[in-house]
Amino acid sequence: SQRTTNYNHILKTTNQYIYFSQEKMASICEDPGKSSWPELLETKGEYAKEVIERENPKMRAEIILEGSTVLEIFICTRVYVWVNDCGIVVQIPAIG
Numbered sequence: 001s002q003r004t005t006n007y008n009h010i011l012k013t014t015n016q017y018i019y020f021s022q023e024k025m026a027s028i029c030e031d032p033g034k035s036s037w038p039e040l041l042e043t044k045g046e047y048a049k050e051v052i053e054r055e056n057p058k059m060r061a062e063i064i065l066e067g068s069t070v071l072e073i074f075i076c077t078r079v080y081v082w083v084n085d086c087g088i089v090v091q092i093p094a095i096g
Helices: 022-028 045-055
Strands: 001-006 008-015 016-021 060-067 078-083
Touching: 045 060, 045 078
Parallel strands: 060 078
Antiparallel strands: 001 008, 008 016
16 A cells, blocks of 8 residues: 655555655656566466566565455556465566
């Protein structure tokens, strides 16, 4: 989830908050870099998370169990990694 203050954008990832200035958030959204990882389909979720965050340090990957409910808010610094009960990626990870 994300909330906005006058000075910062606060992005909550798994058990942590990451603070971005408005300028940094704007620059990330304008040029997000790599935005999807089709090659990670059917790999292990933890591996996919590591690859995404290594290839694009602007991103924070979140592993989400297939069928879970998430907020439908586009966040240009977030990648959902959808996994099945075995921890295997079942959708192409992409920014959102």
